[in-house]
Amino acid sequence: MRLKPFLFLSGLALLLAVSARADLAFVLAPAVQSDEGSNEVIFTGTLINTSPTDDLFLNNIQFDFMDEANDYLAADTNVFFANVPGILLPGETYADVVLGITIAPGTPPGQYFGLVTIQGGTNIFAADNLASPLFEVSLSPAVLGAALSGTNFVLSWPAPPGDFVLQQNSDLTTTNWQTVTNAPTPSNFQDQVMLPVAAGNYFYRLAYP
Numbered sequence: 544m545r546l547k548p549f550l551f552l553s554g555l556a557l558l559l560a561v562s563a564r565a566d567l568a569f570v571l572a573p574a575v576q577s578d579e580g581s582n583e584v585i586f587t588g589t590l591i592n593t594s595p596t597d598d599l600f601l602n603n604i605q606f607d608f609m610d611e612a613n614d615y616l617a618a619d620t621n622v623f624f625a626n627v628p629g630i631l632l633p634g635e636t637y638a639d640v641v642l643g644i645t646i647a648p649g650t651p652p653g654q655y656f657g658l659v660t661i662q663g664g665t666n667i668f669a670a671d672n673l674a675s676p677l678f679e680v681s682l683s684p685a686v687l688g689a690a691l692s693g694t695n696f697v698l699s700w701p702a703p704p705g706d707f708v709l710q711q712n713s714d715l716t717t718t719n720w721q722t723v724t725n726a727p728t729p730s731n732f733q734d735q736v737m738l739p740v741a742a743g744n745y746f747y748r749l750a751y752p
Contacts, residue, residue, distance in 0.1 A: 566593045567601075567631075569661060569674035571641070577681050581732070582648070583619060584680055588641040590661070592631035599631040602663040602670065604642065612655035616680060619643035644680055649706040651751050655680045685749050695737045700749055702727075702734040707749040709736055715746055723747075 568591040576584040592599040606618040622643030631637060642659055660675040685700040685707050700707060709727065710720040727734035 567591070567599060567661060567663075567673035568593050569676055571659075571676050571678055574677060575679040575681055576644075577683060581646075583643055583645045585622065585640055586642045586644070586659075586678060587639060588676075589636060589638040590627065590631065590641070591636045592633060594633050596633055597665050598633065599635075599673075600663045600665065600667050600669055601627055601629055601631065601661055601673075602667065603661070605660045605662060606657055607660070608655070608657040610656070611653070612657050612680070615647045615650040616655055616657065617645045617647070619645050642678075644678075646680065646682070650682060652682045652684045655682070687747060687749050689747075691740075692737065695739050697735055697737050698747055699730075699733045699735040701732065702729065707734070707751055710748050710750050712746050712748075713744060720748065720750070722750075 569588060571586050571588040574586075576586055590601070604618075604620055604623040608616050619642075622640060626640045628637055644657075656677065656679050658675050658677055661673050662670045663673055664671040685702075687709075688699045690697050690699075698709060700709075709723040709725075711723055712720045723736060723738070725736045725738065727736050729735075
């Protein structure tokens with residue numbers, strides 16, 4: 544008769560040991576990044592093992608892209624595995640680079656959203672979804688700049704990722720925009736076109752194909 548309480552308590556202890564798991568607090572700071580001059584954006588964040596007793600194994604990272612983000616964004620998982628420690632001790636904090644998102648050439652301006660999920664738990668084989676914050680990649684319309692260079696003027700705009708087309712028009716009262724045939728030259732994360740200064744009025748704009 545005395546064995547029954549012992550067996551019950553042992554089973555309860557085993558159940559608690561199996562179900563125990565560390566918890567992760569995960570905040571991206573900031574959660575919105577722009578693409579200015581790069582085909583990849585890097586997100587920094589803070590990871591905290593909120594358990595006072597259990598080591599936290601960070602075993603994997605997964606991404607879910609929403610709507611059009613599926614067509615233009617991709618995960619660079621090497622950023623996670625190269626920077627984030629595999630184990631956080633009880634109460635330990637990591638605050639630095641967490642994830643990278645690559646942007647396809649020709650991605651139109653807009654706001655693209657996704658969820659990042661870190662998986663792990665209290666051992667190297669654990670695959671619990673520990674935290675899933677939302678992130679945003681914001682691609683602004685390119686701003687066209689102009690500067691004189693001797694007898695020429697230089698038009699420039701941020702690149703990559705947008706494959707913008709430079710167009711010109713001599714009369715803004717018409718829709719007769721013509722594509723400039725000069726191929727842009729990349730320089731310091733900018734696309735540049737050099738054109739001779741000509742008589743008359745010429746207006747320029749960037750168009751997305």
